[in-house]
Amino acid sequence: MASQAYDQPKLRGKRWWREVGWRHIVGIVAIAYCILPLLYVLSASLNPGGSLTGSNQLFRTVAAGNYTELADTNFGQWALNSLVIATVTALGTVLMGAAAAYAFSRFRFTGRRITLTGLLLVQMFPQVLTFVAIFLLLLSLGEVFPILGLNSRLALIAVYLGGALGVNTFLMYGFFNTVPKELDEAAKIDGASHAQIFFTIILRLVAPILAVVGLLSFITAYGEFVIARVVLQSQDNFTLAVGLYQWASDERNAPWGLFAAAAVLAAIPIIALFLFLQRFIVSGLTSGAVKG
Template sequence: MTVTAPVLPETTTPTPLLPAKRPFRFSRWFAATGWRHLVGIAMVVFSVFPLLYVLSASLNRSGTLLQSNGLFSSLSVENYVELFSSPERPYAAWFANTLVIGITTALGTVFLGALAAYCFSRMRFTGRRVGLLSLLIVQIFPQLLAVVAIFLLLTTLGEVFPILGLDNQIALIMVYLGGALGVNTYLMYGFFNTVPDSLDEAAKLDGAGHARIFFTIILRLVAPILAVVGLLSFIATTNDFVISSVILITPEKQTLAVGLYQFVSDDFTANWGVFAAGAVLAALPVMALFLYLQKYIVSGLTAGSVK
């Protein structure tokens, strides 16, 4: 005798009631998110328009400021050719000087600032708090106020050590290092404090000294802040005009900021196209360095948001 199991009635799963979709209303969308799109578009236009205008002026052969108002009305590379063909205005030498001074200053600022920040962060010595406070107080006064003092100091030093006198690039690098160490040291000091002290203690138990801890452990962990400081130092050095114009006198030793001014110093609208071409080329090293260090900057921001 075969026994069959009773057939149970099928149970149906109740379907959830979806809320009715509200009709699209422009006023509600604009009040919620639409105004943000307008602000973003306005900021993009505000930021991109000067760059497009300078690029268009560099490709316009007319060369004047008034005739460069039409964006990309004419395309020509004659301004770039004239930029490198003028014997009285050696743009190639200016470009090389800017790279040498900027890279040397950036590397020196990063190295010396990291050493000072490590000392303030890891070591306890007399005058530590006074030193940190002095760094903040010194940065209140801009370096521009010390132009006259720097000029007199380099004039006197040049009589004893010509390499540290006026019209010398090494003297300019020393001035840049002295002005950038304060704020960069304090900036690195805050990032060094985020590194746990237990790493230093473990390394000391293995027999490592301060030099080995600094070069093999700490520098690798604080790479994001080193990249940021190096980038900021390079940009500030490249854009500086006042101090470099006071120290560097010979045209072959000047930087891009000082040299490009010669194109528009006599008549502001005469060589505008050549000036714009030089400005476009001067922006390429900064852009390349920023793109190269972008991964370190982004990793530093994400690490700081998690700690």
């Protein structure tokens, strides 16, 4: 095999450009398209001048003043709010979606197909149609249960969980169907209940889809702005998206240096979570466990 590969003629000249060279150009352009904006924001965060126009020359000046000034702002509270809301939303979405997908995949009950179709149809309506309804619902609910009313982080989490349940359930349902039902039957013979099968067997086999859904839910809740702006009213409860918008809303007097520094720090949890879950996303845990 090695000799055959060595004997193959090398691509040269026009043929190389036609079959291989253009791919390198496309790859370089794509990398530049992704990297340059990130470098620009990082340069702006290290620019003590506090303006975006002063960052046209990347890293002309480098200083950590913008990062130290963040300690005197509400950035820490906003970051904590975002992390708590996004983490609880991701965990709740995974657990609720997995339980619903397991029920649709393993049980046969009246209205099963209609419910699945309904979950899919609900996701077709644009999210903008729900803003007024969410505001009025939380306004009325807050009069009875203030913890679930406007300006409540728990209410925002409940809204996120309700909106993410449909599409994630449908996504997990297809993955749950790839797990052989013979595993459930074998566990039932040994006396396992549905809860034991779900938590000790199925969840381990569908770990890749759980990681994907959890990551997407975390990212969505972490960076969501419109619903958070409708629900949250006070600065102490703002998320990063809402709080940073307050800084950038006045383009004439906006503290762009602080904004860029906050944006750089805000991206760290997303990168760390992606790197942590990457091994679950790319691994074939389902096929390996079934073969075992």
